[in-house]
Amino acid sequence: MASELPLTAIAVPAKGAAGRTGLWRTERPVIDYSKCTKCLLCWLYCPEGAVVRRADGNVEIDYDYCKGCGVCANECPIKAITMVEEVS
Amino acid sequence: MARAVLSGNEAVALGVKLARVQVVAAYPITPQTTIVEKIAEYVDKGELKARFITVESEHSAMAACIGAAAGGARAFTATSSQGLLYMSEMVFWASGARLPIVMAIVNRSVAPPWSIWCDHNDAFSQRDAGWIQLWAESAQEAMDMVIQAYRVAEDEQVLLPVMVNLDGFLLSHAYEPVDVPKQEVVDRFLPQKTPAPYWIDPSNPKSYGTIAAPDTYMEFRYKMQAAMENAARIIEEVDEEWGKFAGRSYGGLIERYRCDDAEIGVVLVGSWAGDAKEAADELRKKGLKVGVIRLRATRPFPAERLVEAVEGMDAVAVVDRSLSPGLPSVLTAEVKAALYERARRPLIKGFIAGLGGRDVTPLDFAAVVESTLKSLKEGKGGIVWFGLR
Amino acid sequence: MVTVRELPLEEFWLPGHSACPGCPAALGLRMLGKALNGGFILVVPAGCTTVIQGIYPRTPSRAPLLNIAFAASASAASGLKAALELRGLDAPVVVWAGDGGTVDIGLQALSGAAERNEDILYVCYDNEAYQNTGIQRSGSTPRGAWTTTTPSGKRERRKEAALIVAAHRVPYVATASVAYPLDFVEKVRKAASIKGFKYIHLHAPCPTGWRFPPSKMVEIGRLAVETGAWILYEVENGVFKLTGRSRALLDPSRRRPLEDYLRTQGRFAHLLKPENQEQLEELKKNVNDAWETVKTILERGGKIF
Numbered sequence: 001m002a003s004e005l006p007l008t009a010i011a012v013p014a015k016g017a018a019g020r021t022g023l024w025r026t027e028r029p030v031i032d033y034s035k036c037t038k039c040l041l042c043w044l045y046c047p048e049g050a051v052v053r054r055a056d057g058n059v060e061i062d063y064d065y066c067k068g069c070g071v072c073a074n075e076c077p078i079k080a081i082t083m084v085e086e087v088s
Numbered sequence: 089m090a091r092a093v094l095s096g097n098e099a100v101a102l103g104v105k106l107a108r109v110q111v112v113a114a115y116p117i118t119p120q121t122t123i124v125e126k127i128a129e130y131v132d133k134g135e136l137k138a139r140f141i142t143v144e145s146e147h148s149a150m151a152a153c154i155g156a157a158a159g160g161a162r163a164f165t166a167t168s169s170q171g172l173l174y175m176s177e178m179v180f181w182a183s184g185a186r187l188p189i190v191m192a193i194v195n196r197s198v199a200p201p202w203s204i205w206c207d208h209n210d211a212f213s214q215r216d217a218g219w220i221q222l223w224a225e226s227a228q229e230a231m232d233m234v235i236q237a238y239r240v241a242e243d244e245q246v247l248l249p250v251m252v253n254l255d256g257f258l259l260s261h262a263y264e265p266v267d268v269p270k271q272e273v274v275d276r277f278l279p280q281k282t283p284a285p286y287w288i289d290p291s292n293p294k295s296y297g298t299i300a301a302p303d304t305y306m307e308f309r310y311k312m313q314a315a316m317e318n319a320a321r322i323i324e325e326v327d328e329e330w331g332k333f334a335g336r337s338y339g340g341l342i343e344r345y346r347c348d349d350a351e352i353g354v355v356l357v358g359s360w361a362g363d364a365k366e367a368a369d370e371l372r373k374k375g376l377k378v379g380v381i382r383l384r385a386t387r388p389f390p391a392e393r394l395v396e397a398v399e400g401m402d403a404v405a406v407v408d409r410s411l412s413p414g415l416p417s418v419l420t421a422e423v424k425a426a427l428y429e430r431a432r433r434p435l436i437k438g439f440i441a442g443l444g445g446r447d448v449t450p451l452d453f454a455a456v457v458e459s460t461l462k463s464l465k466e467g468k469g470g471i472v473w474f475g476l477r
Numbered sequence: 478m479v480t481v482r483e484l485p486l487e488e489f490w491l492p493g494h495s496a497c498p499g500c501p502a503a504l505g506l507r508m509l510g511k512a513l514n515g516g517f518i519l520v521v522p523a524g525c526t527t528v529i530q531g532i533y534p535r536t537p538s539r540a541p542l543l544n545i546a547f548a549a550s551a552s553a554a555s556g557l558k559a560a561l562e563l564r565g566l567d568a569p570v571v572v573w574a575g576d577g578g579t580v581d582i583g584l585q586a587l588s589g590a591a592e593r594n595e596d597i598l599y600v601c602y603d604n605e606a607y608q609n610t611g612i613q614r615s616g617s618t619p620r621g622a623w624t625t626t627t628p629s630g631k632r633e634r635r636k637e638a639a640l641i642v643a644a645h646r647v648p649y650v651a652t653a654s655v656a657y658p659l660d661f662v663e664k665v666r667k668a669a670s671i672k673g674f675k676y677i678h679l680h681a682p683c684p685t686g687w688r689f690p691p692s693k694m695v696e697i698g699r700l701a702v703e704t705g706a707w708i709l710y711e712v713e714n715g716v717f718k719l720t721g722r723s724r725a726l727l728d729p730s731r732r733r734p735l736e737d738y739l740r741t742q743g744r745f746a747h748l749l750k751p752e753n754q755e756q757l758e759e760l761k762k763n764v765n766d767a768w769e770t771v772k773t774i775l776e777r778g779g780k781i782f
Contacts, residue, residue, distance in 0.1 A: 002308075011534050013491060041481065047498075048494075069694070070498075071499055071691065144588065152555050158557060177546055181546055290568045294536070294541060297544035299531070
């Protein structure tokens, strides 16, 4: 196994360096697209980079990695994002 | 081939210049300082095209070398004693990061009490750091060793940093005639290395030195040991090849002086080997078959070569210029460990001598041999202090 | 000022990393990447960001990243920059260090690199304690803050790291906040265009260490500035000026009461109790002292020294 390793701990860029961090959250952000003005502030402030900009200008949450911190919901100027409890 | 009269430090500096080192981190400490001063002159005059970084501490000196080597440059620094101890965290980092840095250690005792004079405690304190440790006897060897060191360090099967040790004042400040090889000769022996896949490349981003969990850490360290085992072979190959390029080589991992028919051997590292060789010559005139085994490398520890070298010897004196309080002699312990599994083992007597620069003369080495002979007759080795007042 | 829409779409710090939910350092790293649009190299000493990278063999960083020992980031970056220049590579070298690794154990190397005017950008993300080891006080912890090593609140004022660096007379020093990311992006871009030593001190409100719900991270960062607890400024070639929201707050009556900031965080909860009135006053005095310094500098036409 040692022979398969690189010379030292040299890591390669990838999503999910800590695994599927979406599994961490206890609540998830839900966007009400009827309210969303596409101001992009949620995309700006997400510490995870889990708010993704789509080609049509909308944003969507990458639930694989979203940790449910709620910054997006807190910052949305028109409260288009609600934090909803995860149902386990 | 040009000849020059150089101090050990000047010889090291010249070796750095000939090796076309690209980044030098410099911090002063006695008795190493004249190395970096000389290099500063070379850089200032344009004789060496390098970036000379005057760092604010030894810890930063090694950190700067690490950054430079990780960025693909040939890097060098020098230190002694307290500086090496202060730098120690980064010394371990350099080897774990598998960076081919070369550092000259001008061996000096450690404080307190303050002492600027020679012993080997500084380098021995780093014996577990994962660096190759080589020891020079002369100014000539010191210069050649710097050049050889880059060749060894940068070998793809090694990729470990190298310490070139030279005795403080006794070698660093002593002037000796030195044959200076031509730059073209060194360039052919030591080609400019090209960036390897593990050096920082903006077009191929990776993160270096990340966390490794218990499921991989051990294997990364195993690779360092494997590299050391390769290094043992490569140190010998490089020294032999240097012989073809420059017309001189030193015996690889070990220098054996009059060992072929020797009944008593003296094992040591460093420049006082010269005094031991003088003593051996005098004792031989009196009919005593004495040989000197000078370890050029202590890491990797040349166990196999040592076993070969003591063949036929009835007793061996290990003269250690360092002290590990509570042990007390690292060199004696390592020699004994190397010889442990032989069916026929010479009697081994350890001597702690020359700490803090206390003078040890050829007459003293003769006394060491006499003492070892006495112990041989009595059948017990042990470890004694030599020259204690 | 750059707009949100103008920022690159690309992420240079990939999701699914190991940071706490709501981590300001992670936000800062995203913004740093977008400011420089790739092509840079990070030097990261021990601290939160070491752990945020996750575990070998994956990393969230799309920029090359050299991990290094705690005290050594500025000097490793100096050596790295030298090597890259010798290879003819123009990539900016950016130190990304926490407050512990900057104002305490890293201060010597930082000072050396600043004095040598090394051509690197040093960003200190300041979450105001040794957060990675579980919330111990650093030289950057504000007076009165609870940490595990200051259970009754820190008794000393914080170091003003940006001014310490400015005393080295380097070409560019700035403070910033993850709550004002566009301001941070502008400052990073300006710094990257300058040759020589650049320093940005980035305020990073830490939910885990300051004891507040993660969703409030940006809001609390704003409150820090609105109450005057954190001051946004630039020092370009020795000339000081307030930037962004802080420009309007020289007049203390324009600042929100400090309590608005303090009551949001568990680490300051004890300060709002009547028996700790004196400690609270000390903290308020520290905040005012910082503004007095600003006032004095501005009265000299912004010339710090």
